[in-house]
Amino acid sequence: MFFFLVLGATECFLLAVMAYDRYVAICNPLHYPLVMNHKFCIQLVAASWISGIPIQIGMTVQIFTLPFCECNQINHFFCDIPAMLKLACGNIFVNEMVVYLCAVLFVTLPFLLILVSYSRIISTILKLPSNTGRTKAFSTCSSHLIVVVLFYGSAAINYLKPQSNQYKGIDKLLSLFYTILTPMFNPMIYSLRNKDVTEALRRVLPKSLAMRDNRS
Template sequence: MCFFLVLGATECFLLAVMAYDRYVAICNPLHYPLVMNHKFCVQLVAACWISGIPVNIGITAQIFTLPFCECNQINHFFCDIPPMLKLACGDIFVNEMVVYICAVLFVTLPFMLILASYSRIISTILKLPSNTGRTKAFSTCSSHLLVVVLFYGSATITYLKPQSNQYKGIDKLLSLFYTIMTPMFNPMIYSLRNKDVTEALRRVLPKSLAM
């Protein structure tokens, strides 16, 4: 559980850093080599990995101090927080509050930073004089935006919605998006702007449809 939570928090922060990277590239293109230099990029990535470790270790330790009784099998694909809390037979109010606070810090706050970055990006793109420049700028952000929607949408609904015994299958379905589907589609989404990949897909798809 701790390993999963650390990776999830790192993903949230990395997506926020990528949004900032695109903000600098589009809104301050002349300063981009100076701002996003190699040293600063390494520091950002290191901060993304390190920042979530102590908090998520604390969350995991807190959850496993709860009393568990009767059934010891979770109704989920992996050891996640919501299904673990459903198995606890003690008072889980404090644990739920901690989960909500951490969800705000590690999911909502980075998402708000992404929204702030893209609000400035969109404002800058709309001011560009040529349609070609607008199209190129939008294509730079399209792949990242798609990943953000898939990852943050499913994760936010899963962790910030009220816990309920109804529609248990929805939690499993949503968890597939941010644990399996999004990482699986990441290489495909980010490579769609590559001309060689796009050309290869154009050659393959007609043959697949013909079969």
């Protein structure tokens, strides 16, 4: 649970850092090499990794010091916090409030930073004189936006919605998005802007369609 929480928090902060990187690249392109220098990038990445560790240690300890009932089988794919809280006995109100506060800190706050960055980015893009420039700027942000929607959307709904037995199936489905599907599709999503990958897909897809037609 600890490593899962730390990696999840790191992902949230890294997505916010990437949004800031795109903000500087589009809104202040001439200052980009100066602002996003190698040292500052290392500091941002290190802060994304380290910042969540103390709080996630405390949350993990708090969850596993709860009294649990006779059932020791988690109705989930992994030891996620909502699934663990459903097995706990007694009053878990304080624990749920801690989960909400951490969700606000590690999910909502970075997401708001992303929204602010993209509001400035969109405002700058709309002021560009040429359609070519606007299209190029939007394509620069498209892959990051797709990952943000998939990851933040599923994680926010799962952690901020009320805990109830009627959401069991939805919990599992949403957890698949931010734990398996989003990381699995990340290389593909970010590679779509690569010209070599795009050309390779254009060559492969017609061949696969032609082979399927011949078989049918």
